[in-house]
Amino acid sequence: MKTRIKNILQAKPVGQHVSVAGWVRTKRDTGSFSFIEVNDGSCLANLQIIGDEKLENYESEIKQLSTGTSVMVEGVLQESPAKGQDVELHATRFRVIGKADPETYPLQKKRHSFEFLRELSHLRPRTNALGAVARVRSRLSYAVHKFFQEREFVQVHTPIITTSDCEGAGEMFQVTTGLEKTKAEHFFGRSAGLTVSGQLQAEVYALALGDVYTFGPTFRAENSNTSRHLSEFWMLEPEMAFCDLQGNMEIAEEMLKYLLSDAMTNCPEDMLLFDKFIEKGLLKKLQGIVDKEFAHITYTEAVERLKKAKKKFEYPIDWGRDLQSEHERYLSEDVFQCPITVTDYPASIKPFYMRVNDDNKTVAAMDILVPGIGEIVGGSQREERYDVLESRMIEAGIDLADYSWYMDLRRYGSVPHSGFGLGFERLVQFVTGMANIREAIAFPRTPGSAPC
Ligand code: ATP
Ligand code: MN
Numbered sequence: 001m002k003t004r005i006k007n008i009l010q011a012k013p014v015g016q017h018v019s020v021a022g023w024v025r026t027k028r029d030t031g032s033f034s035f036i037e038v039n040d041g042s043c044l045a046n047l048q049i050i051g052d053e054k055l056e057n058y059e060s061e062i063k064q065l066s067t068g069t070s071v072m073v074e075g076v077l078q079e080s081p082a083k084g085q086d087v088e089l090h091a092t093r094f095r096v097i098g099k100a101d102p103e104t105y106p107l108q109k110k111r112h113s114f115e116f117l118r119e120l121s122h123l124r125p126r127t128n129a130l131g132a133v134a135r136v137r138s139r140l141s142y143a144v145h146k147f148f149q150e151r152e153f154v155q156v157h158t159p160i161i162t163t164s165d166c167e168g169a170g171e172m173f174q175v176t177t178g179l180e181k182t183k184a185e186h187f188f189g190r191s192a193g194l195t196v197s198g199q200l201q202a203e204v205y206a207l208a209l210g211d212v213y214t215f216g217p218t219f220r221a222e223n224s225n226t227s228r229h230l231s232e233f234w235m236l237e238p239e240m241a242f243c244d245l246q247g248n249m250e251i252a253e254e255m256l257k258y259l260l261s262d263a264m265t266n267c268p269e270d271m272l273l274f275d276k277f278i279e280k281g282l283l284k285k286l287q288g289i290v291d292k293e294f295a296h297i298t299y300t301e302a303v304e305r306l307k308k309a310k311k312k313f314e315y316p317i318d319w320g321r322d323l324q325s326e327h328e329r330y331l332s333e334d335v336f337q338c339p340i341t342v343t344d345y346p347a348s349i350k351p352f353y354m355r356v357n358d359d360n361k362t363v364a365a366m367d368i369l370v371p372g373i374g375e376i377v378g379g380s381q382r383e384e385r386y387d388v389l390e391s392r393m394i395e396a397g398i399d400l401a402d403y404s405w406y407m408d409l410r411r412y413g414s415v416p417h418s419g420f421g422l423g424f425e426r427l428v429q430f431v432t433g434m435a436n437i438r439e440a441i442a443f444p445r446t447p448g449s450a451p452c
Contacts, residue, residue, distance in 0.1 A: 379420025
């Protein structure tokens, strides 16, 4: 049975016989023995292995080891005289499993750019940085479930193939067999697409189970080639019955702080790597966010601030226009220097399901904007009044017949309810300090690119 290197480096069972399995990072020969650094992906650190000429394959295999080769090693753990490590493994059996030709293996010792590594999405998780992102992402995903399960939220698996487009037409990938000619021949009897959000279905379950969340893949066919957009991404969407906008904002803030702190506590080495090499001062920034209340501001106030700003923006800002990323970043980076929750956006720029405020001009929406990224969370209180919802849908040109199930929720036992969507890759990006969202997901899909 192999032991994970992370466990060995934590428990340091000196004197014990262990076996490990991983990939060679480096090898150095000195006279009758070699130092071999092996990484097995369980943690950032490598385990140093000492192989000497007493091993039967020392000359034939070990001396020829090259970066990327997979190995299985048995040996005895010893205290290490070397600086920077406590233990090392003295090999008693050293098996080479799969060779990696040094002439062609693309991940050589030097640092590679993230752009270059994107072309190698099948090998990039073997690098320190992308391996660390994968571990932090996994931990964050676990922490999402932990946070909501600890609070008695029920997870709902909402569908990936959907017939409702809740964000407005144009962004959906169509699902077809490719053979249909008429609507009646559609596989589902009507046109269907990949989900852009699980919210509407999450609402169904919130109005039966109270507090729910859905967490899964989401697809947007928008042609935005930015450092914050993917065509396939993961979205976390909690939905809470008997909850107004205030309650919604509170849970979102509590959740974000919980997730940041969970990653710092449980992935300390990986986080230190990001702090050192990806974004200097990252840990201090994240801890500062955990310790401080988010700023709160209405959309109307935000627009006033932006109009007074000395900074020149590419896009004009006026009441009734949507905030662009440059505006969002200016507010969180320059004005408040912390995450801010912006509420009460104009009804005209937000979807039909957001609850209309008493002023009849704005809706009970809330976006959370963070430094470096802009919008990370978008949410709202949902319109629970049948008549108001109906007139908003008619205004938006939505076919009511398609949404009778959604209207039924307002017809039978309607309650005030709220929820939000957190873009999971934007969270991963924020926590790791990665400049581009393509490093926050294992296999990024963007317009023109879906390598493997
Ligand atoms: P943006 O204005 O940045 O495109 P949005 O208003 O379209 O965001 P929502 O529809 O509110 O976003 O989706 C909820 C959350 O999902 C966003 O706050 C963001 O974190 C994330 N998100 C939205 N679109 C994408 C995308 N294409 N790639 C990755 N994450 C996304
Ligand atoms: Mn968008």
